[in-house]
Amino acid sequence: MAAGCTVGPRYSRPAAPAPAPDAxxxxxxxxxxxxxxxxxxxxxxxxxxxxxxDAYEQQLLQANQSLAAARDRLSQARSxxxxxxxxxxxxxxxDPNAVRERGSGNRPLNGVVQPVRPYTQNVYSxxxxxxxxxxxxxxxxxxxxxxxxxLQSTAADLGNVQLVLTAELAADYFTLRELDAxxxxxxxxxGYERKGLDLVQHRHEGGIASGLEVAQQATLLDSTISQAALxxxxxxxxxxxxxxxxxxxxxxxxVPVAALRATxxxxxxxxxxxxxxxxxxxxxxxxxxxxxxxxxGIARTAFYPHITLNGAGGxxxxxxxxxxxxxxxxxxxxADALEPILQGGRNRANLAAARAAYDQAVANYRQSVLTAxxxxxxxxxxxxxxxxxxxxxxxxxxxxxxxxxxxxNRYVGGVxxxxxxxxxxxxxxxxxxxxxxxxxxxxxxxxxxxxxxGGSWDASQIKDEQVHPQAGQILQQ
Numbered sequence: 520m521a522a523g524c525t526v527g528p529r530y531s532r533p534a535a536p537a538p539a540p541d542a543x544x545x546x547x548x549x550x551x552x553x554x555x556x557x558x559x560x561x562x563x564x565x566x567x568x569x570x571x572x573d574a575y576e577q578q579l580l581q582a583n584q585s586l587a588a589a590r591d592r593l594s595q596a597r598s599x600x601x602x603x604x605x606x607x608x609x610x611x612x613x614d615p616n617a618v619r620e621r622g623s624g625n626r627p628l629n630g631v632v633q634p635v636r637p638y639t640q641n642v643y644s645x646x647x648x649x650x651x652x653x654x655x656x657x658x659x660x661x662x663x664x665x666x667x668x669x670l671q672s673t674a675a676d677l678g679n680v681q682l683v684l685t686a687e688l689a690a691d692y693f694t695l696r697e698l699d700a701x702x703x704x705x706x707x708x709x710g711y712e713r714k715g716l717d718l719v720q721h722r723h724e725g726g727i728a729s730g731l732e733v734a735q736q737a738t739l740l741d742s743t744i745s746q747a748a749l750x751x752x753x754x755x756x757x758x759x760x761x762x763x764x765x766x767x768x769x770x771x772x773x774v775p776v777a778a779l780r781a782t783x784x785x786x787x788x789x790x791x792x793x794x795x796x797x798x799x800x801x802x803x804x805x806x807x808x809x810x811x812x813x814x815x816g817i818a819r820t821a822f823y824p825h826i827t828l829n830g831a832g833g834x835x836x837x838x839x840x841x842x843x844x845x846x847x848x849x850x851x852x853x854a855d856a857l858e859p860i861l862q863g864g865r866n867r868a869n870l871a872a873a874r875a876a877y878d879q880a881v882a883n884y885r886q887s888v889l890t891a892x893x894x895x896x897x898x899x900x901x902x903x904x905x906x907x908x909x910x911x912x913x914x915x916x917x918x919x920x921x922x923x924x925x926x927x928n929r930y931v932g933g934v935x936x937x938x939x940x941x942x943x944x945x946x947x948x949x950x951x952x953x954x955x956x957x958x959x960x961x962x963x964x965x966x967x968x969x970x971x972x973g974g975s976w977d978a979s980q981i982k983d984e985q986v987h988p989q990a991g992q993i994l995q996q
Contacts, residue, residue, distance in 0.1 A: 525657030526823065527816020530664075530809050536885040539792040539892075545899040547788065548906035558787060563974035564689050566784050567965075571777075572692050575765055579688050580681070582766025589680040593984075596673035600986040603666035606659040607988040609651040617839070618642045643842045646833035646849075653828065658820040665813035667985040672806035674981040678799035686970035688764045690963045691757050696779035697959025698754040701952055703778055705747040708948040712740040715944065719937060732937035739941050743948065779958060783902060783965040788972065794891050797973030801891060802981065804884040811877040818873040821866040824858040891971065898968030905964060909957045916954050919947040 559565040564576050580586065624637035654660060716736045722728035762772035795801055832850035836842040859866060926943040929935040 525660055525816070527657065527661060527819040528812060530812040532805060533808065533881050533884065535795070535888045539790075539795070542790060543788055543896060543899055545896055545903060547786070547899050548903045558969065558972075558975050560975050563969055564685060566786070566969065567689070567781065567962075568784070569692075569781065572689060575688060575692060575761065576685055578765035578767075579684060583684055583764060584766060586681055586684055589677045593670075593673050593677050596670045597984075597986065600663075600666040600670045603659075603662045604986055604988040605992065606652060606662065607654070608993045609649055611647065611649050613645070613647050613833075615645045616643075641837050641839070642835070643837070643839045644833060644835040645842060646831060646835070649828075649830040651828045653826040655826060656820045656823040658817060658825070661813045661816035661820065663986075663988075665810050665817065668806050668809035668813060670986070671981045671984050672803050672810060674984040675799045675802035675806060675978075678976045678980060679803060682799060682970060682974045682976060684764060686966055686974070688761060689966040691760050691764070692774075693779065693781070693962035693966065694959055695754055695757040695761065695774060696777060696781070697955055697962070698750055698757065699776050700779040700958070701955045702747060702750045702754065702776075704951045704955055705743060705750060705948070708944070708951075709740065709743050709747060712736065712743055712944060715940065716740055728937065735937060735941055739944060779955070779962070781958075781962055783906075783961050786965065786968055786972070788895070788899070791892055791895070794895060794972065795888065796978045797976060798887075798891050799973065799976050801884070801887050802978050804880065804887050806981075808877065808880040808884055811873065811880045815870070815873040815877055818866070818870040821859065821869065824856045827855045827857075829853045829855060894971035895968065898964060898971050901964040902961065902968065905957055905961045909954065909961065912950065912954045912957055916947070916950045919943070919950040923947050 562573070562576070564572055619641050620639070622638045622640075624635055626635060628635055652659065716733070719728050719733050719736045723730060723733050758772070758774050759769040761774060762769040765772075789797075830850070830852050832848070834842050834844075834847040835849055836844070836847040841847055923940070923943040923946075926935070926939045930937055930940050
């Protein structure tokens with residue numbers, strides 16, 4: 520019967536802005552993942568099968584301060600939700616006091632003409648008070664509903680913070696590994712170009728090559744060495760970023776050098792409607808809608824009477840020895856019904872504001888759904904394009920090596936100038952660097968695709984994050 524008196528709209532999740540498609544528009548560049556390839560629960564990064572990445576992710580989960588702050592926010596939300604359930608129970612308080620006072624001999628006594636004498640007395644009291652709001656129209660229930668929705672929203676936000684941080688770590692890790700591989704490519708080019716410089720210098724000393732050819736090769740070598748230094752600079756920045764993510768000082772943290780030897784794993788895409796349950800940011804906004812819906816109900820209860828039951832009692836005496844005697848006992852019982860009549864439009868304005876906040880939450884939710892679909896489609900499209908580009912670029916590297924061999928042979932045979940060799944060397948270096956960069960972009964795009972799909976998170980993880988009034992609370996402060 521009490522639930523039937525709860526005013527305000529019941530919550531139901533609004534529909535997405537358009538029906539979710541049955542399948543993704545872009546086809547992935549791999550065969551569909553088998554069940555055994557499913558994203559590991561709680562540790563989505565294990566799909567990449569990189570033990571070093573796994574170790575860094577575990578460090579992040581234990582030491583990242585942004586993640587620790589998100590956990591603290593969740594603990595705070597749990598406590599605030601328990602605060603809301605306290606209104607289900609009577610509020611009892613005691614206020615013992617002892618006073619010694621002196622009354623003035625010149626105090627007014629409303630027309631009494633006999634002499635007024637000063638007096639001195641003791642007053643000892645041990646009062647208790649009790650109040651209880653009869654929740655006939657659901658204000659307390661709506662408050663608890665809003666608190667639970669806020670708690671679940673905070674829990675989903677924690678999942679989103681963890682997903683964002685772990686994805687950022689994985690992306691930085693694979694970018695750093697790509698830079699290691701790219702540095703190795705540049706260093707190999709430096710070695711080839713040093714040999715080329717030695718060759719040209721010997722030919723110059725023998726009167727076969729010109730000084731211009733020596734200068735051209737030396738310029739190319741110096742430029743390539745500069746490129747290697749810039750790659751190292753960029754690597755250092757990513758190493759520092761990883762240090763912050765795993766909760767370590769950048770000055771004392773280092774990642775051992777290792778080349779990138781990985782291929783994008785098959786990612787189980789599912790169907791687009793699955794994203795609504797797997798994205799923690801969408802769940803955060805969905806729970807925000809539930810919170811705002813409860814706020815509409817709370818604003819609606821302001822139009823109905825607030826009924827409060829009150830009681831007071833205790834002992835009062837001028838002598839502490841007789842404080843707890845029967846004649847010192849006092850008590851009172853009563854009820855209060857506050858019905859708003861004229862509020863200058865305050866209640867109507869509050870209700871309109873609550874409804875507008877709910878509509879805003881609905882719009883934010885629907886926009887997040889569209890954005891999620893876009894991010895997944897972008898991820899699949901990126902991987903498809905990068906897969907094709909990497910295949911073509913691998914062929915380009917092979918062709919560039921052949922071109923360099925031909926240019927060297929033609930130069931040694933005196934058929935062409937050394938400029939053709941320099942051009943071929945530059946083309947090979949650029950082609951090899953681009954091939955390495957494309958592989959790194961593939962891995963990073965795979966990370967962001969898994970992130971766009973929600974990682975290993977799903978909405979069932981926040982269903983139990985709610986509080987209910989417990990009988991034991993009646994005896995708690």
